[in-house]
Amino acid sequence: MQQHHILDGRKFQITIKRLCHQLIENHNDFSNSVLIGIQPRGVFLASRIKEELKQILPQAQIKIGNLDITFFRDDFRRKEGMHLPSSTHIDFLIENKKVILIDDVLWTGRTIRAALDAILVFGRPQNVELLTLVDRRYARHLPIKADYVGIQVDTIYSQKVIVRWKEADTEDQVILLSEE
Amino acid sequence: MIDQTQKLSTRHLLGIKDLSQSDIELILYTANTFKEVINRPIKKVPSLRDITIANLFFENSTRTKLSFELAEKRLSADIINFASSASSVNKGETLIDTVNNILAMKVDMVVMRHPYAGASIFLSKNVKAQIINAGDGAHEHPTQALLDAFSIQQKYGQVQGKKVAIIGDVLHSRVALSNILCLQKLGAEVMVCGPTTLIPKYIGSLGVKIEHRLLNALNWCDVANMLRIQLERQEINYFPSLREYTLMYGLNKQILDSLNKEITIMHPGPINRGVELTSDVADSKQSIILDQVENGVAVRMAVLYLLASS
Known part of the structure; x- marks a missing residue:
């Protein structure tokens, strides 16, 4: 496997900051907006975004939740290997709220399709936006696009994009793995 | 700690005897996430929408039957129910024949309660569907x-x-x-x-x-x-x-x-x-x-x- 660093160090931090400022442009003080991190890896990005927003807007009350989409996947029993669920934790209703779905990598769009289904359980949102750190372009299986993108990369199917987080993996970085 | 790639070691649930410690831990871990699901405003998830389950109760049951039925419905499975008192079992049909006739209607899983110990083990060896034992005699539940x-x-x-x-x-x-x-x-x-x-x-x-x-x-x-x-x-x-x-x-x-x-x-x-x-x-x-x-x-x-x- 060949490793290629796409994003790390200072550039990683700047990207997160930029995403936060873009969010503030559309959501003001977040009084009617909620952040929803998609399990398992989107929750790291969501909590990082929240921390960063708190720095910029110390007065804002920012609501955050974790959403597990396992039971809403479209490949259950069609793919080798199990999909073990993670926990969902959303202790508020999203009725008439502006929902910002957050995931680390946007690829085929199927996870987001499942998330759109799963989120409806908690109410009818006013609108739903999508924020992703890495957008793998030209790889979509469904008509889905992100509203806020950290970095766009062009990849082929066999490649893997991995986002590592300080909290879980000791370092913040985005890596592209390709077979030799 | 649960490994994300872990699977059950068995195709049927016939008794605790066949389960390993990690199987049981996996079930309890997964149950915890479903407990959150059944406390949501909308309690249904679509996971089993392409699966048909037959509930065969050859013995009386209230809790277990309702509980299985509810669990199946919450997972969006299609279900058919069968109680032996109102069936052809009274006309002398054997267990395998009864179940094979039900399976011919394209059923993927069978949940069975039976008054005889070992009935679900017997069934698992003789029919194709996955069997879940909902109580067999004085044997296992x-x-x-x-x-x-x-x-x-x-x-x-x-x-x-x-x-x-x-x-x-x-x-x-x-x-x-x-x-x-x-x-x-x-x-x-x-x-x-x-x-x-x-x-x-x-x-x-x-x-x-x-x-x-x-x-x-x-x-x-x-x-x-x-x-x-x-x-x-x-x-x-x-x-x-x-x-x-x-x-x-x-x-x-x-x-x-x-x-x-x-x-x-x-x-x-x-x-x-x-x-x-x-x-x-x-x-x-x-x-x-x-x-x-x-x-x-x-x-x-x-x-x-x-x-x-x-």
Whole structure:
């Protein structure tokens, strides 16, 4: 496997900051907006975004939740290997709220399709936006696009994009793995 | 810690005997996520929408049948129900024929309760569908044991190291055997308590403590699982009278309050109020009998989900 660093160090931090400022442009003080991190890896990005927003807007009350989409996947029993669920934790209703779905990598769009289904359980949102750190372009299986993108990369199917987080993996970085 | 790629080691759920410790932990872990699902405003998820499940109940059941049915519906499975009293079994059809006819209607899973021990094992060897044992005679009742273990885990954080006394009609109980195996695999200590006639002769070989005095068992345990006296299965008299049984082995508030610690009371249902338990004990805050029922749906969802994906 060949490793290629796409994003790390200072550039990683700047990207997160930029995403936060873009969010503030559309959501003001977040009084009617909620952040929803998609399990398992989107929750790291969501909590990082929240921390960063708190720095910029110390007065804002920012609501955050974790959403597990396992039971809403479209490949259950069609793919080798199990999909073990993670926990969902959303202790508020999203009725008439502006929902910002957050995931680390946007690829085929199927996870987001499942998330759109799963989120409806908690109410009818006013609108739903999508924020992703890495957008793998030209790889979509469904008509889905992100509203806020950290970095766009062009990849082929066999490649893997991995986002590592300080909290879980000791370092913040985005890596592209390709077979030799 | 649960490994994200872990799978159940078995295709059917016939008994706790066939499950490994990590299988049980996987089921309890998954049940925890389903418990969150069934407390949502909309309690349904679409996972099993392309699966058809037949519930075959050759013996009466309220809780287990409703609980399985609800679990299946919450997972969006299609279900068909069958009760032997209103079926062709009374015309002399064999079990395999009955089930194969049902399977010809394209059924993927069978949940079965049967009065004969080993019926689900027999079926799993003779038909193609995945089988879930919902109680076979006095043999096993695996989902009951799993939900009991889950309830203990929810109450205490873990099952390991807990002392559980199973009290009452152990001889006729499938809940007892499944519970003993399940709790031991999770590292709990188990004691059985009851009159000599209702304790099977060789139960000691399972590595459980045996006690014949209720008070000793209660003083020893953290959790007391009170079993029902199964009068319908007793063709001879195992004790002189129900009144005497109640005096010796019935749990009332007075005994409970006389203990120098707070123990948790469980019961697999249906309760014979006033026999093994008095009403004030069954409805006390130490009793988690209704939590068991709620947890039953979550545990059965986990079992169905994990088996469907194996």
